[in-house]
Amino acid sequence: MSILNLGMQSIGLMHSEMSDDLENLMKKCNSMEEIHTHSNNEPQLKNELIDSLQASINLMEGIFERLLLKDQPFLTYKSATEEEIKDLLKFLLEIEDSLDMDDRTKKDIKDKVSIFYLIFILLSKIIIKL
Secondary structure, eight states: OOOOHHTTTOOOOOOOOHHHHHHHHHHHHHHHHHHHHHHHOOHHHHHHHHHHHHHHHHHHHHHHHHHTTTTTEEEOOOOHHHHHHHHHHHHHHHHHTOTTTOOOHHHHTTTOOOHHHHHHHHHHHHHHHH
């Protein structure tokens, strides 16, 4: 069993309660895609879901940061904010106009642009700015 799996054994499926309406809405969701869709229609869902899961996230970060692999501790990072994601997407849209603001996964952009081409262009723009 991996070190991370051992660390997560102490964490159950826990979260703080959200409002009854949002709890019922979440019970109907069977995938992250459905949660994302519902969060677009219910603006308070995203914030309440993040608040609801924050205690579990903090617990998991604390456990992971105490684990060692070859005498090196695991590192955890905060996820990008919506603003940081939007800034990156705006930059990418300058490079490749076939993308749009809803393209956030490899699957979304797979048929629109070559990943290798995108990485090459992105790196060349960064190097030029240096």
